[in-house]
Amino acid sequence: MPIKNEKILPALLLTLILLSLMPLPVRADFAQVAIGNDISGKVASPGDLVEFSFTVEKGYNTSKSTSVRLFIKEKPENWTAGIYADGNQISHITLPEKIAEKDLILKVRVPEKVKDGVYPVSIGLKPYGESISKLDPIYREFAVTVARDAMPDLKIYSDFPGKKTHPGIPVRFGVFLENKYESRANFRINLASKPEEWGVDLLSKEGAKITKLGIPAEQNREFEVLVNPPLNAIAGDYEILVAASLEKGNQSVFLPLSVSINPELAKDEDLSAYVELNSKIVGIEIRPEDKAEFTVSIKNRYDQPLKLNLEVLSLPKAWKAEFIMKEEEKGRLSSLRLPAGEEQEFKVKVSPTQNATSGLYPIQIAAISGDKRVSLQLEVGINHDIENEELFRVYPSSSELTLNPGGSAEIRVNIENHGEEELEDISLEINTASGLNTQIRGFGTIEELEAGESRSIPLEITANANAGSGIKEIFIRARSDGRVSSEKSIRVNVEKSSSGGLLGIGMLGFAVFLLVFVIRKFGRR
Amino acid sequence: MKKNNVFVLAQKEAADHLRDPGFLVLLATYTAIIFASTYMYGSMEHQNNSTLLSSINIQMISRFTPLIGIVLGFDAVVREQKSGSLNVLLTHPLFRDNILAGKLLGSMLLAASIIIFSVFVSVGTLLIFFGLELRETDLLRIAAFTLLTFFYVVIFLGIAILISTIVKEATDSLTYNVVIWLFICILFGAILKTLVSIFTGQTPNESVLLTHLLNLSPLHHYGEAIIGRADLSFMGVNMESTIGGIFDTRYSLSQCLREFRMNIIMLILMPVVLFIIDFIAFLRKDLTL
Amino acid sequence: MNMEIRSTELEQNKIKPRTDEFAIETLNLSKSFGKEKEIRAVKNLNLQVKKGEVFGFIGPNGAGKTTTMKMLIGLLEPDEGSGKVEGFDIVREVINIREQTGMLPEPAGFYDNLTARQNLRFYAKLYNIEPDIREKRIENLLETVGLAHAIEQKIGGFSTGMRKRFGLAQALINEPSVLFLDEPTSGIDPLGAQRMRKLIKDLNKSKGVTVFLSSHSMEEVEEICDRIAIISKGKLLVIGSIEELRDIFREKEGIHYLLEIQELSLTEAAKIIKNTEGVNALEIQDRTLRLHAKMNIRTEIAKAIKKAGGTISMFEEEAMNLQKLFLKIIEEK
Structure with missing residues (x-):
């Protein structure tokens, strides 16, 4: 798996340093309230919402109701931060007698345009009320480290990361992307690597090509990877690497998908998986006396030769349709044997009845191998108004x-x-x-x-x-x-023939040679 | 016994001609005539057949090529006899027929060289100037044409040598040869037409007699075999066969050869017969002085 | 008779090299021309030319000399009779003969547009001579015939004498063992002719080449030939060495002697000689007696004069005019 070590290592290092610097849980033993928190530093990407959980506790042995004013003491410019309790932003809380502590969340929104670095956010708690003896506010500092290179907190996986298929036959993988952030995040998905000449698409469940996924906090989303191996793919194992990253982040998490190519024809596959029947022109308008000629190409995408019979499946009554080799007028084509990967063109000549009325008539033709078939619909429009x-x-x-x-x-x-x-x-x-x-x-x-x-x-x-x-x-x-x-x-x-000219020079040369030869050979005495 | 001597004589005969300024002037003139007529014909439009073949001016060739045979042969025997060199030659170890065979061989060799030379120069020029295409069929036909032209020339060589064996003076020989040439190549058709209409009273072109009499002329066989014209002489008989000779590319070469086989056989047979007569005349003659 | 036996022996020894005493021999060689064969050019010619000799073949124009030569090298086929040159049959083995012989025909023409070297090179090629040997030989031959200076000149510019000498070189290109020369000196000035004759004699001496030359000049033949044959109207009249010819002449014509006698008056001496047997005629010219005898009667006359008391101060046989003899022979027959 190609991991971009150069970017991840400093990020890990930075995280490590920050963690070591992180103050241990502090308790203000003698105060009326105390703040307890496990994590005071987090790594975030620009635009992220960073959440820090902390608890506000009553002071030691205090059971009295305590009120605390909460405020943001310090935050970087343009940043927004707020304290939330049960999903609502708050500025004061009161801890009743019977409740000793309250879980709160500090939400910090990292602006889009921010340089990488460590940004401190401080909150302050100032208890108030009669029972408060000490009125000094308590401060707690959190640090948000903005690191674009940070490893995103996500998971990408597939239930069946390895599949078998045939050359030319597409295979689908269901892939799950899990957002492990506490908040909703946008993820970018892309294809990190694929075998050459292979077609790979990332598709939503609905079949649309996707590049990003938005996933609610701690949920997952499924998408599809459609792998289309080429016809000439040789048997063997191939790897497709799907990468997911935070929309703003640079680091990706990879999912290797393996595809084994097995050239054997699967019995239950449809013939269309192996044979393409195609025509660029599928509709021709003619006079009823005329003939419509479609050029149809048939392609064997399978890696072995296939014998294919050509048949007309449906045709208007009393019409004629014939298959003709491209070059030859004589002889009708009924079946052909296509070598692996080869394409063959032929003509379908449709003769309507002379009295056919104007209208559109479908003609269905098919290539048949055994009990399987690939069909193509052609249309002949009869128009009596075409020039005579x-x-x-x-x-x-x-x-x-x-x-x-x-x-x-x-x-x-x-x-x-x-x-x-x-x-x-x-x-x-x-x-x-x-x-x-x-x-x-x-x-x-x-x-x-x-x-x-x-x-x-x-x-x-x-x-x-x-x-x-x-x-x-x-x-x-x-x-x-x-x-x-x-x-x-x-x-x-x-075109003037240059070869003729050369030949002419050659002939003149020969004539002179002949003369010289005759004079030299016979002219001597 | 000494076949070698035939070649020695042939070589001497060829060398004598090649060193003869008169002969070389004739060769140059001939090549110039063929070249010019071919060039002119080449730039004209042709309705039928291959342009390359149509460009070869058979009329011109048929009239002037016999002169080569005449020049090569008219004094072959009489000159040697007159000078007494034959007298000396005969004292050396060779048979009489060797002498004639050598002369014929040398002259034929030169005739062939000249014909091939002129054909190559003409065709080569056409190819260069007009960028014509030389197809295989054209090439074969040109080869056949060259061969037939050779036989045609050799007929006149045979006649010239015969005359040179019979007469006593080289000038007489030349005169007789030129008269025969005029008769066959220029006037034959016109004379024949006149005679036939005088004696039979028929329109000459329809006379069967005329077609029979035409068979006497080598020009007739040559013209018919190559371009399907019965007579190429001046004001001659205007008859054409349906196939335009071996130059008619509408038909395959073998078809043409079959169609004109009688003409071709005659073209080959005539020199053979003439050569036989030459040998008889030469051997019967008291050559010594 | 004798000849026939030899000829059959030759038949049996066909494998080369054939050695025989004779370079050329013919038996009843005959040739006629004309439609009815009415012109008899050569009649029953029997010749034997020994190896290494210079053989003169003389006769008037139209006597059949050239025809004989042509038959000998296979240019003409005899009507009758047979012949052999260097043991090869003149009808069936013509090419072998030509390989072994050289000939300067008359008239001889060369390729005027070619140089001397090119001409000889052409002839040499007919014998398949290796190029390096060939070029050397050409130079040597032209040197021999005195044309080294003209080696690169065109034959067309040669004088008649040069042509003749060149013709000789041409005939020698294959280093022949027999050389046929048809009137080698005809048409050249006396000095040139002399030079040619010397050349022929030297060739014969130095290389042992058998030379068969024809001429209508007895003088020429007398000068260089070992043996002579006289032919007229196709018939061989006489054959033999000069001396033999002379004997024949003596036999036929008798001998003319010239005598000068002392201590005896001419009239007396004349009387004595007149009475000697065999003397046909006698005349007194100044102080010399000229007598004609049927045969050699030298000793008889000498005896008779001595008996009469005279002294012979000069006793000579009058020089014989072979040309006259030749004409006489021809006239006679």
Whole structure:
């Protein structure tokens, strides 16, 4: 446990000195009243309320009723002090015949802004009344030592300070903080140390993150420490150190919590503890003819591979939902095997029915392993008012490419008919930047494209030899009779090939070498 | 027996050319022509294929490269015979065929060097100036082109050596060679067109006879194999095949080679046949004075 | 007959090195040209050239000298007959022959655009000669033929004489054992020719190279050749040493003697000699008697003069004009 010895030692020393200086219980034997007290010095933090208990006793063998005036004789500037009996501040007390003594409390409020040091507070007692023979007041001095470094008087503990968990699975500790002061105090709680990459939160019972606790005198308060070990945590024992200190104090008391990582899967844990099913976009609004595509990521937080089946749990009637690998259009995804800690993205393609009415439709998908599942809800909004031009679309297979002058690349342009009618005589209209050439390979036009069908056309883009460097844009759209698709652009970055230049120099070098070689080898006589 | 002697003769033949100022001027001129035409073509826009390949000016190469073969071969035999050095050479331990083999080998070696040199200079320049990309397919096609150009040149070398074996004077040999060059590389298509239309009355471009007759020309095979043009001669026959020769990157190289295999076979066969004729002519001739 | 036996012996000893008395030998070597083979360049030529000798092959232009040489080094194939050079068959082992021989053909051309060194280097490469040996040999050869100063000069600038000498160096590049020289002095001035002849003789002497040279000049052949063959219209007319040729001449033409006699009048002496057997003709020139005899009759004449009391102060055989002889032989046949 890392204890800040440098601060605590002088504080202990100081306390020790003060205690040794503390006057022993004094009795004014021959007086009518006497003050008895056990503790005349206390250590406090700024803002603290320091309480000293003392008793006022009648004098030796006196049974008469005695009255005593109580007053603060001396206190540091800006300090407040008062004498209390049974919770009320008093200035006089009368000890009846039958009562020999009375317990009183001197409460001293330490101001916030005060330097560390020893501050004396003196009280005075002046008996009065007929039976008083000696009227000299009695003084009693108390000392408040303001020490910010003083060890706070608190206790922090947990019923179960050691727990076992799995990588990626959070564990909770109930921690109690006990105020051992006689008065209510505010405590600061914080995390002194934790294993790297671990998530640790200090939470109230209600789940709010907390940093301070206010606790009545001599009571305790429970709070929670939520420990979230990372997925890659290796089996072993880890320690989390929770520190508590007085709000104003510098010294902390520590509670070590130990977490043992056990990579074995607990049978009763929910699958969500191990598998994250997530999508950044959970709601898409489309026309009923269109398809909604959600990109969903699935992550295995467990340290062993998991085989997961993908299923659609709920779907509006007659709708279709499919799982598709990100890159591939063909083939449907039904299950996957995720290595430990890996994340995989896939698409969920939702096809509503053509006659779906406007509205919001939830789709529930799940990853299932055995009899456990993690689910994710997605929402598809059907909106008939979305622009109609999207019924007819072009999609270039890549929207950016880099070419060397003289180089060429072939891309595919996908023409999709999302409408309900067949499209005829579809041609691509290409707007080329200077220095670039495009050539449609194969047949230039598509005679007809059924509703819902798509066709891809290979398009070769060539950069001229003299094309200047820089980014040039090619705009592509498809036209069918009167209909025109929206325009898609392909950005072509023309870069002079430095490797080509080097190769060129190499070739020139070789040519010269060849000439020299031939002349040297064959030119001699 | 003494294979070594073939190489000694080949080396001497090569050295003779390399030390010949006229030959060196021709080499420089040729490289300059190829370089300039490649550079100009390179800066033009090309619709099809690889820019790099399109930049190689086949028309120019097909017309001027044969001159290399002619220069290398036109006086190969007649010069030695005339000077009497052949007379002396024959008294040394070598066979007659060694002499011709050495001359052919030396000249072929130089021809290959010149072609490779000019191709490397041109392509290298294109790469440096235009920052073109050299793809593997381009490289292979350039290699194939270089090889075919070599065979094409060797055809003219064979012709030149044959003429130089037959005639009595080097100047005659040069004249005949230039005439043959003019006929094959410049005028063949135009003459053929004229003749065919005179004798058949058909439009030349549609005549089957014309396509048959074109097969006689090495230029035809060369042009067709490399860029798919049936005739590259001046005002020649304007016919193109669907595949633009081995330079047509729309098709794989093996497809191109298959498509034009007849042309390629002819380009290889022609020099072989010419060489055989060269040897026969040389061996039958009384070379001594 | 004898020849055939030798040739079969040679057949059996094919493994190199073949040692034989003869560097060159031919048997019934024949070659014709023309469509119908109507031009007979060489007819049944039988030759034997000994190792280390300088063999002259003379005849008029078109006699078949060059054709014979070409056949000997495998440039032409004989129609009939066979031949061997250094034991190698002239048809089947041409390359071996060329490895062992050098030839200066006529006409000979070299690479005018190359220097003397570069030319020789090229020929040397054809024999796979090691570069360091090669360069040394090139320098030595050019030194030998007196062209050391022109080693780095282009052949194109050489005079005819220099070309001929360079041609000789070229023929020697492989250190041949047999050297064929086709009219080595043709086209050069007398001084140059003399120098060339000396060179050939020296080569033959110092290196033992068999030299087979053709010429149409009897004088040249007479000067350097050990043996001579005369050929005309493809036929070998005469073969032998100079002396043998002379004997043939004597046999054919008789001998001219010149006599000076003392103590006896010329007319008397003439009478006595006239009566000697074998004397064909006699004439008196001043104080000298010139007589023509069918054969050698020196002793008979000497005896007869002595008997008559005369003293012979001079008795000489008149110098024979081989050139005349050569022409005569050719005319005759």
